[in-house]
Amino acid sequence: MADTKKLYIKTYGCQMNVYDSERMAEAMGGAGYETTDTPDNADMILLNTCHIREKAAEKVYSELGRFKGLKAEKPDLKIGVAGCVAQAEGEEIMRRQPIVDLVVGPQAYHRLPEMEAKTQDGAKALDTDFPEEDKFEKLKNRPKAKRGPTAFLTVQEGCDKFCAFCVVPYTRGAEVSRPVDRVLSEARDLVERGVREITLLGQNVNAYHGVSGGGDKTLAQLIWELDKIDGLERIRFTTSHPNDMMDDLIEAHGTCSKLMPYLHLPVQSGSNKILKRMNRNHDRESYLRLIERIREARPDILLSGDFIVGFPEETEADFQDTMNLIEEVKYGQAYSFKYSTRPGTPAAERPLVDDSEASDRLYRLQALVAQQQREIQDSMVGREIQVLFERAGRFDGQMVGKSEYLHAVHVADCSAAIGELAKVRIVKSGTNSLAGELL
Ligand code: SAH
Ligand code: SF4
Numbered sequence: 329m330a331d332t333k334k335l336y337i338k339t340y341g342c343q344m345n346v347y348d349s350e351r352m353a354e355a356m357g358g359a360g361y362e363t364t365d366t367p368d369n370a371d372m373i374l375l376n377t378c379h380i381r382e383k384a385a386e387k388v389y390s391e392l393g394r395f396k397g398l399k400a401e402k403p404d405l406k407i408g409v410a411g412c413v414a415q416a417e418g419e420e421i422m423r424r425q426p427i428v429d430l431v432v433g434p435q436a437y438h439r440l441p442e443m444e445a446k447t448q449d450g451a452k453a454l455d456t457d458f459p460e461e462d463k464f465e466k467l468k469n470r471p472k473a474k475r476g477p478t479a480f481l482t483v484q485e486g487c488d489k490f491c492a493f494c495v496v497p498y499t500r501g502a503e504v505s506r507p508v509d510r511v512l513s514e515a516r517d518l519v520e521r522g523v524r525e526i527t528l529l530g531q532n533v534n535a536y537h538g539v540s541g542g543g544d545k546t547l548a549q550l551i552w553e554l555d556k557i558d559g560l561e562r563i564r565f566t567t568s569h570p571n572d573m574m575d576d577l578i579e580a581h582g583t584c585s586k587l588m589p590y591l592h593l594p595v596q597s598g599s600n601k602i603l604k605r606m607n608r609n610h611d612r613e614s615y616l617r618l619i620e621r622i623r624e625a626r627p628d629i630l631l632s633g634d635f636i637v638g639f640p641e642e643t644e645a646d647f648q649d650t651m652n653l654i655e656e657v658k659y660g661q662a663y664s665f666k667y668s669t670r671p672g673t674p675a676a677e678r679p680l681v682d683d684s685e686a687s688d689r690l691y692r693l694q695a696l697v698a699q700q701q702r703e704i705q706d707s708m709v710g711r712e713i714q715v716l717f718e719r720a721g722r723f724d725g726q727m728v729g730k731s732e733y734l735h736a737v738h739v740a741d742c743s744a745a746i747g748e749l750a751k752v753r754i755v756k757s758g759t760n761s762l763a764g765e766l767l
């Protein structure tokens with residue numbers, strides 16, 4: 329048998345990239361590669377990149393620069409760039425950094441083994457097509473290795489929303505859903521291999537409409553199908569768009585016991601003027617009404633959001649609208665970003681907010697959400713909740729798992745095994761996690 333080669337993959341960006349990296353590693357397994365956790369002994373380095381903000385995209389070039397020495401020592405080393413920077417910048421990457429042998433966009437991963445073979449002949453390989461065929465169908469099935477208790481499963485890709493600030497519709501292409509049968513068979517396979525919690529992924533996961541027999545199924549219908557799988561204990565999904573939050577999905581939050589009470593529902597801004605300029609196609613009032621309906625269905629649901637501050641022409645009054653929306657909703661988790669100009673997007677041509685003003689707004693917003701997060705976390709103390717244990721902690725006997733609400737929970741002297749779902753009483757709330765006792 330030929331020597332196994334070593335593949336080092338570094339993943340940036342969202343969970344969909346995490347999932348894609350796993351699948352690329354599996355596809356390359358079929359081409360004689362096994363993964364390694366250091367670039368130093370690798371025969372191939374693959375950066376799975378993110379283009380969402382300028383900083384994320386620039387990181388790729390500094391990382392590539394660091395591999396120059398390795399490539400000089402080991403000329404056979406292959407270096408590839410995958411993901412959203414690959415899609416957005418294509419050939420330009422090889423021009424800017426000649427050590428790159430291969431550039432592959434997020435919809436062409438199933439062609440990776442062929443591309444690698446081409447680089448073995450000394451050629452460069454580039455593929456940023458959006459091919460007709462489904463990359464997941466063509467990627468080799470996951471090998472039967474045992475898995476940890478949680479897994480991501482991509483069910484939908486791409487975005488048709490074209491928010492004025494965002495590159496995703498350009499880097500990932502149009503909204504496409506995977507067929508129901510494919511998703512279910514992959515989920516069953518994951519469960520057979522030890523997975524107890526699946527997070528369904530999509531750039532707009534609640535826009536899911538997968539073919540099933542003659543018709544289509546919505547995300548809620550897909551969740552009800554997954555609910556029937558024995559051994560699968562928990563279902564989550566991310567990321568949702570407010571405009572795709574359909575009635576059956578809201579209802580499922582109240583009625584499907586495997587669907588966890590956590591919802592990431594980005595709003596970006598609380599100002600109607602800014603929402604309009606962002607092309608979000610929803611306003612503040614419709615978002616707040618939606619939250620109210622979701623809480624009626626599942627009163628204890630933990631809400632999470634994304635916010636952009638310093639979007640072009642955002643005034644202090646617009647920012648205050650975002651702050652009072654946050655106060656009204658009360659988020660258990662939030663991700664906030666300073667607006668970053670992305671070439672080719674509609675907002676790129678517009679006048680910027682002063683950078684130090686934008687930084688100051690980000691600081692104030694993060695202080696508010698940190699306070700809300702802490703209050704919600706503190707309110708968990710004394711409660712008895714279910715924890716799915718995922719790994720051993722840093723100290724002897726300590727185990728770490730997740731609550732239904734996605735809080736990290738540490739339990740000392742814990743007899744629970746990895747993959748066990750157990751009842752825990754929360755005794756303490758820390759900065760980013762809870763401490764509990766096994767009951
Ligand atoms: N599909 C998801 C999220 C996509 S990107 C959604 O629509 O909610 C993740 C987050 O990055 C976005 O929610 C947004 O808050 C942030 N983001 C996207 N483009 C950005 C930009 N140009 N500058 C700053 N933040 C941005
Ligand atoms: Fe980007 Fe908007 Fe699509 Fe989300 S909905 S991926 S923010 S364009």
Ligand code: F3S
Nearest residue numbers: 341342378379380412
């Ligand atoms: Fe980044 Fe692409 Fe995900 S731009 S956030 S890796 S879809």
